[in-house]
Amino acid sequence: MLIMPMLQQLIATPSISSVNPALDQGNRAVIELLAGWLEDLGFTVDIMPLKDPRKANLIATLGSGPGGLVLAGHTDTVPCDEARWTHNPFKLLEKDQRIYGLGTCDMKGFFPLIIEAARQFSRHTLQQPLIVLATADEESSMSGALALAAAGKPRARYALIGEPTGMKPINMHKGIMVEKLIIEGRSGHSSDPTLGRNAMETMHSAMGELLSLRNELREKHHSPMFNVGHPTMNLGCIHGGNNPNRICGHCELGFEIRVLPGMDTVALQQQINDRILPFRERDGVTISLEHYCVPAFDSGAGSTLVKICESLTNYTSESVSFATEAPYLKDLGMDVVVLGPGNVEQAHQPDEYLAIDRIQPTVDFLVQLIGRCCL
Structure with missing residues (x-):
């Protein structure tokens, strides 16, 4: 399992986005890491440059055809006050059954889990495409999501955004x-x-x-x-x-x-x-x-993906007060659910972490979800 080495590299690659220009950074190095890993698994990679040359989105596709599943997340993090951390926020630390580092929970930690799940399908012939979407600037201007909306891509039937929800399906947010x-x-x-x-x-x-x-x-x-x-x-x-x-x-x-x-x-x-x-x-x-x-988000009462996620997690869907990129993907015609392994209580906090016992269940869930939506 290559999850820890991948996560270590992602955390060590700063990608802070901020409305304060003095703190704002690019995410291009993170995008290039993900692109290389996904290309090695046979994905076709499309890097979408943004107006700021330091920033880009990534659309990586395995398989072809209509429909399919998007597994999405943002590659930027909020700024951090290093003085309030008990260790280096850009160096992965495994301690007390937790993985500490800026972005482990919200939400760089989701990408190695996607890749580990996708690895199991790299030699399958998918009936519907699997698309990995990585965006820029979710924590500040939503410029990555807005660029996708303007371009009208990606296109798929379903989309799962791995924001920290404690593995509970979220069908509505403010x-x-x-x-x-x-x-x-x-x-x-x-x-x-x-x-x-x-x-x-x-x-x-x-x-x-x-x-x-x-x-x-x-x-x-x-x-x-x-x-x-x-x-x-x-x-x-x-x-x-x-x-x-x-x-x-x-x-x-x-x-x-x-x-x-x-x-x-x-x-x-x-x-x-x-x-x-x-x-x-x-x-x-x-x-x-x-x-x-x-915009606010509501998946709608007839969401098939909500029902699938509820059956796979044994959780009833809920609503949250934080905002995500979900409305932009929904406007592209996708059935969208927000669901990820972290907890929002750990997000945007000093000593941000992802609990180790969430890793394998999330991979197992993603494998089942890909199987349901793409095979």
Whole structure:
């Protein structure tokens, strides 16, 4: 079994993606590792370059024909604070029946398990193709998934995304609207407020409107399918001003909204604009909003793949509040389920790990799934 050597190389190859350019890295080296391993198994490999030359998607196909199964995952990781780790996050460590390293859980650790399962079919004649999909920038801009959507590929009947779900099939998740509110005022000496336009004071008013909107969304929208059954809004980070005796001339707020399936995100974006933009005239400031949205996902009541995964895992499908690339693959016409060996509680945390006792059951599950969908 070559799982550990492959995982060791993947963890040792940093591929952090971040909205902060100072932290953002490429994933091309990870893609090339996967491409080489899959080519050795007889896969036909297609590397899709992205606008950033450091980044790419990978579509590797074994067999041909209509239908088939996509096994998908993202190759990037979140940034990490190495000082909070008890060991090197880029060096695989096996300890206490766990495998530690950045990406072991979310979600580089899924790829060696895919390859180990696919190895058992490398000499079979598949009736339907097996496709391994590896993407870029899921943790930041979704640029990899957006490029796939624009290209209209890959095409298959089924798709499984190996995000950390504790091997439970996920048939529904919330969407996420990521927002950046920028207010430009005018700095000046704090001894005379008329000398400037305080961007932080306008931000205070804007935050009050956002919190009121949060309460309204909570009252208006509810779904019993989620543990947190209403939309959530998080005011995540704020930066403004540079000295107590200077009028704040610039202030930025980063916030996000987790929306339920069926909510109209275009209308919600307009609500945000309508509440905040009027402060421009009132306060004599400039206001801009930057945003992107990952849609909510619902596999649908008639999903065949949900039923297959439930029968193979003995788990009933569930919903989660985190977002994935599932809606983009569904829009390509695939029946999609999110299911992987890690636990989301270990993701995005110092000392991220994958439990060793999850490895062989996941390989066994993937072998059965490939058999059901491709033979």
